[in-house]
Amino acid sequence: MASSASWFCSLLALFLVFSGTYGQLSPNFYSLSCPTLLSVVSDATSQAILAEKRMGASLLRLHFHDCFVQGCDGSILLDDAPGLVGEKTGFGNVNSVRGFEVVDAIKTKVEAVCPGVVSCADILALAARDSTVKLGGPTWTVPLGRRDSTNANLSQANSDLPPPFANISGLIAGFAKKGFTAREMTALSGAHTIGFAQCKNYRDRIYNDTNIDPVFATNLKSTCASAAPGTDAKLAPFDKQTDLVFDNKFYDNLANRQGLIHSDQELYNPGGTQSQASVVSQYRSNSNTFFNEFAAAMVKMGNIAPLTGAAGQIRLNCRVVNS
C-alpha cells in the first residue's frame, strides 16, 4: 500500500513538473477560460512602454512590491477606502511606485474579452514578465491562477519592502524571510538595470558613503543637493550606461562602485563578511547566467503565498474590493 501510494505521488510529481505547474499555479490556468489573455496583456504592455519606456521598469517593480507584502495577491493595487487601509502610503510606495493607470488600462482590455475571470495579481505577473522582455531581458513562463486579496497590509509594506539604506545583512535577512537565498536576492536586484531613483533615496549615498566612485558621486551632486528638499524628487538612472535596457550592466556598475543606492552597492564589497562580490562578478561576466537566474527567481517570487482555489476573489476593478 505504502509503495503504491508513493508511486502515485512520484507520478503526480512528474506530471506536475512536465505540465509546468509551480506550487498551485499553472501556466495553462486560463487556456480555456481566457485563451487570448497572454496576447492582450502583452499588446497592452507594449503600448504602455511605447508611450513611455520607463513604464516597463515601473510595472516590474509593482509586481515585486505586490509579492513581498502578504504574497502576490494584488494588494498593492487597492486604493484606501472606508474600512480599508491600502499599501500605497507605505514608505517604499508613497510618491514612488507608479503604473496604476496602466494596470487599470490592461485590466479594462482583459475584462472586455474575459469578464470576471482574470485576477489583477496575475495581470501584474504577466505585465512584469512582458516588460522585462520588451526592454531586452530574459523571458520565462508565468504560472497563473492567483486570486486577488480582499485586504491589504500597510504595516507589512512598511516592514517587508527593503529600504535603500539597508545593509547586506538586512538585505539577506529580508529576502530570506520570503524564501530566497542571498544569491537569488543578488539576481533579483539586477532589476535595477532599468529605471530610476529619486534623490531622497540616493542623497545619503552620494554625500556620505565611502564605497563609491568619487567622480560618479560628484556628478550626481549637481542635481541632488545635500540640503535642498526641493531636489528630493530629482531622478537619476540606476544604470547610467543603459538606463532602460535590461542587461547585466548593473553588475558592472557595482564593480565600479557606481551603484546608485546604498543597498545595491552593499552587494559588492569585497572583503565584507556576507559580500556577494563573487556572484556580482559572475553575473557581470556572463549575462546568460544572470538572465537564467533572474528568470528562475522571478518565477519563485511570483509564487509567494498566492491565494488560490476559493480564497480571495477576482476583482473587477483592481483598485477596489468587489462589493
Ligand code: HEM
Ligand atoms: C534588494 C532590495 C531592493 C531595494 C532596497 C530597492 C529599492 C528601490 C528604490 C529605493 C527604488 C527607487 C524608488 C524611487 O526613488 O522612487 C527602486 C526602484 C526600482 N526597483 Fe527596487 N529595490 C530592491 C529590489 C528590487 C527588486 C527585487 C525588483 C524587481 C524584481 C526591483 C525593481 C525596481 C525597479 C524596476 C525600479 C525602477 C522603477 C521605476 O523607474 O519606476 N527592485 N527600488
Ligand SMILES: *[C@@H]1O[C@H](CO)[C@@H](O)[C@H](O)[C@H]1NC(C)=O
Ligand atoms: C499584517 O502583517 C503583519 C506582519 O507583517 C502581521 O503581524 C499582521 O497580522 C498583518 N495584519 C493583517 C490585518 O493581516
Ligand SMILES: *[C@@H]1O[C@H](CO)[C@@H](O)[C@H](O)[C@H]1NC(C)=O
Ligand atoms: C545592518 O542594519 C541593521 C538594521 O538596520 C543593524 O541592526 C545592523 O547592525 C547592521 N549591520 C551592520 C554589519 O552594519
Ligand SMILES: *[C@@H]1O[C@H](CO)[C@@H](O)[C@H](O)[C@H]1NC(C)=O
Ligand atoms: C551625512 O551623515 C551625517 C551624519 O550621520 C548626517 O547628519 C547628514 O545629514 C548626512 N548627509 C546627507 C546628505 O544625508
